[in-house]
Amino acid sequence: MAGKPKLHYFNARGRMEPIRWLxxxxxxxxxxxxxxxxxxxxKLxxxxxxLFQQVPMVEIDGMKLVQTRAILNYIAEKHNLCGKDIKQRARINMYSEGILDIGEMxxxxPFKYPEAEEKEKEIKVILTKATGRYFPVFEKILKEHGEDFLEGNQLCRADVHLLEVILATEELKTDVLSEFPLLTAFKARISNIPAIKKFLQPGSPRKPPPDEKTIEVGVKMLVELxxxxAAGP
Structure with a gap:
């Protein structure tokens, strides 16, 4: 019997957080x-x-997988979170790619722009992209098909990624969904799915926003990397 998956990453959200969610x-x-x-x-x-000298890495089912999207694809396929047919899978992957783009931003x-002034500028960029480019897409999708989920009226990986990004964006601006009533309802609906509701509770493996110490350690490691x-092999 296979053991639990083992996640190798920094003690922070980063590119491992959507994997934890899924x-x-x-x-x-x-x-x-x-x-x-x-x-x-x-040491790793x-x-x-x-394989490419970087994390995240997940040990799962006898494999040592790297590259965030490859890991997410495997988990989604294994646990039926990627649609019922090839067309649904294509749309779900398309939605997921867009969501992951802004999620990674x-x-x-916090690590690329640790200085307060630079950080505020980047937050404005993120919020402009979220409300002007990304959230309108998903508001439209929900309006056009009138279903509870983004695809096939059942939970898929894109729903999970979208909720994660909505909550992370609300940490930057609490009323960021004020112009998106369908996304507001979507957030409430998806947050109440039992497994997600449990993950959102204190004490779960979900990581909090990085604090000053986490940012300090992360910036130091980025500089060393x-x-x-630059020094070469």
Whole structure:
């Protein structure tokens, strides 16, 4: 019998957070091995499982998977979160790719723009893109088909990714959905699915927004990674 999936990443949201969400929605318990220093990352690199020398990495079903989207695709396929046929799968993947684009902007922002002035500028960029480009798309999708979910009237990975990004965007601006009534209803509806409701409770594996210490550690590691890359092999 296969053991629990093991997640290798920093003790933060980042690119691992949508993976945590998808596993939680699939009701799959998992373990985490946090990377707390460059030494931890270098150890993983030297041991060889990081195909492209970077994380996240997930040990699952006898495999050591890297690349966020590849990991998400595998989990979605395994747990029937990717649609019933090839056309549904194409639309779900299309929606997911768009959602993940802005999700990664939000996740990267505290570490790429740690200074207050730069951070505020980037938040404005994110909010403009969220309300002007991304959220209108999903408001329209929900309006046009009149169903509870984005595709096929059943929960799929895109629904999960969208809720995660909505909640993360609301941390930047609490009333960001004020012009999107269908997305507001969608958020309430999806948040009340039992597995998701459980994941949103305190004490779950869901990571909080990065605090000052997390940002400090993350920025330091980014600087070290850039210096190492510039120095060459």
């Amino acid at each position: 596993l939680a929605v699939a009701e799959v318990e998992f373990e985490e091995q946090f990377i707390l220093s460059m030494a931890d990352l270098e 690199r030297e041991e060889g499982p990081l 939000i996740a990267d922002m 850039r210096q190492k890359a």
